[in-house]
Amino acid sequence: LIFPLLDDGSRYVAEQIATTIRSRQANGNYCVLGLATGATPKKIYAHLIAMHRNEGLSFRNVVTFNLDEYFPMRPEHQQSYARFMRDNLFNHIDIDFKNVHMPNGTIDAIHVHDFCQRYEQQIVSWGGIDLQILGIGRTGHIGFNEPGSPSDSETRLVSLDPITRKDAVPGFGCLEAVPTHALTMGIKTIMQAKRIILMAWGVQKAPIVKRTLDCEITEMVPASFLRQHDACSIVLDRLAAMQV
Numbered sequence: 370l371i372f373p374l375l376d377d378g379s380r381y382v383a384e385q386i387a388t389t390i391r392s393r394q395a396n397g398n399y400c401v402l403g404l405a406t407g408a409t410p411k412k413i414y415a416h417l418i419a420m421h422r423n424e425g426l427s428f429r430n431v432v433t434f435n436l437d438e439y440f441p442m443r444p445e446h447q448q449s450y451a452r453f454m455r456d457n458l459f460n461h462i463d464i465d466f467k468n469v470h471m472p473n474g475t476i477d478a479i480h481v482h483d484f485c486q487r488y489e490q491q492i493v494s495w496g497g498i499d500l501q502i503l504g505i506g507r508t509g510h511i512g513f514n515e516p517g518s519p520s521d522s523e524t525r526l527v528s529l530d531p532i533t534r535k536d537a538v539p540g541f542g543c544l545e546a547v548p549t550h551a552l553t554m555g556i557k558t559i560m561q562a563k564r565i566i567l568m569a570w571g572v573q574k575a576p577i578v579k580r581t582l583d584c585e586i587t588e589m590v591p592a593s594f595l596r597q598h599d600a601c602s603i604v605l606d607r608l609a610a611m612q613v
């Protein structure tokens with residue numbers, strides 16, 4: 370789906386999320402959302418907050434699982450994804466914080482494996498993710514599944530690609546301050562979502578969008594696996610779609 374501007378695309382995705390929440394609500398069910406961070410979903414969250422304030426959209430029946438977090442990372446750190454989610458969404462809506470799940474960047478290294486397995490089990494125990502939203506990194510990563518991430522990967526500790534670390538410098542101030550590792554849902558975790566929306570805005574994403582759509586399906590472009598999903602939409606603005 371190609372929209373003229375980022376704002377039009379973001380409004381569309383926010384409406385899809387709101388419709389999913391409301392239809393699950395109407396049937397008395399919880400709605401399980403897979404959420405992303407970064408610049409890409411910011412406007413979507415702003416639209417959802419506006420819908421909460423102006424249209425009474427409630428998040429009481431919403432359960433969330435975030436895709437990823439730097440590791441190690443304290444939740445109060447300016448660049449933590451935990452903080453991003455609080456600042457850009459959770460603090461402004463009526464979600465019950467016990468329904469919010471984030472990879473824990475403070476966990477002791479020896480407990481990481483157990484934590485990741487528990488994260489997978491929690492997703493399953495909620496009946497799986499109804500709608501997963503995704504941005505895309507210039508390496509083709511989704512979450513922090515960098516090139517080389519296998520299709521059967523689950524939530525785990527990964528090392529970050531040098532391009533991804535370089536892209537994070539503006540937030541952290543210098544390359545040395547950018548974490549070398551992260552916790553991320555795996556490709557398999559993401560592909561198990563019932564519905565997926567991948568978004569990309571801006572000319573700098575145009576080359577990786579083209580590769581994702583045109584390349585053979587390969588772990589060297591992790592986002593290309595999404596083409597094997599039955600219900601995955603790709604939402605672009607005109608600039609990101611320039612080479613398609």
Ligand code: GLP
Pocket residue numbers: 405406407408409410436437503504505506507511512513533
């Ligand atoms: C980050 C995140 C991804 C995100 C991507 C794009 O490193 N781990 O989940 O989708 O890179 O970021 P942005 O939306 O800021 O372009």
